[in-house]
Amino acid sequence: MSEQASHSSFIKTPKQLITVVLLAFVVPIIGIVMLVQLVVNRPRVDAAAMSPDAVAERIQPVGKVEFGEPGGAAAAARSGEEVVKAVCGACHQTGAAGAPKIGDKAAWAPLLKGGLERLSANATKGQKAMPPRGGLENTPEAQAELARAIVFMANQSGGSLKEPAPKPAAKKK
Numbered sequence: 001m002s003e004q005a006s007h008s009s010f011i012k013t014p015k016q017l018i019t020v021v022l023l024a025f026v027v028p029i030i031g032i033v034m035l036v037q038l039v040v041n042r043p044r045v046d047a048a049a050m051s052p053d054a055v056a057e058r059i060q061p062v063g064k065v066e067f068g069e070p071g072g073a074a075a076a077a078r079s080g081e082e083v084v085k086a087v088c089g090a091c092h093q094t095g096a097a098g099a100p101k102i103g104d105k106a107a108w109a110p111l112l113k114g115g116l117e118r119l120s121a122n123a124t125k126g127q128k129a130m131p132p133r134g135g136l137e138n139t140p141e142a143q144a145e146l147a148r149a150i151v152f153m154a155n156q157s158g159g160s161l162k163e164p165a166p167k168p169a170a171k172k173k
């Protein structure tokens, strides 16, 4: 009796023994079942998300050029304000790199004298720190965006330029 007591365990009765043995089987099995569930029920890829159209939309480049009728393409093109915010503002919002700051009437007054024509010509070429077209692409659409951006900037800075009317449909060759 005393020997039995010396290496006593917490299992004292047959009932406890059965419980422990059962648990020793059941607990790992529950663990395995849960693991299997985890693997099997992994969130599925939505079939619609894998369609070529959806994929193309996700991986499209940041900028794209659209050709088409002005009603569609021109309407989709960005407004002067949007272009300024997205592209030109980096320099012209802060006056970084010596750019004439938007709203700085004194800086713009001499520039405005030449009108949109001259501003556009200079902005298209680029000068000093300003890259050609302020970094916009060399396409008719981008050129139109550039003009609208110049008008927006100039008019925020004491100018009263008119946005050039959208060009009639591009000639088909």
Ligand code: HEC
Pocket (backbone or CB within 6 Å): 083, 084, 087, 088, 089, 090, 091, 092, 096, 097, 098, 099, 100, 111, 118, 119, 120, 122, 123, 127, 128, 129, 130, 131, 133, 134, 135, 136, 146, 149, 150
């Ligand atoms: C990397 C900086 C930078 C970006 C981006 C930039 N500009 Fe400029 N821009 C300049 C600097 C610098 C000048 C002044 C150049 C000078 O002093 O000759 C300038 C000058 C101009 C002028 C005056 C041209 C003239 O007649 O002297 C216009 C108009 C203009 N930018 C329009 C734009 C537009 C529109 C955009 C966006 C599409 C743009 N800029 C983006 C730096 C920038």
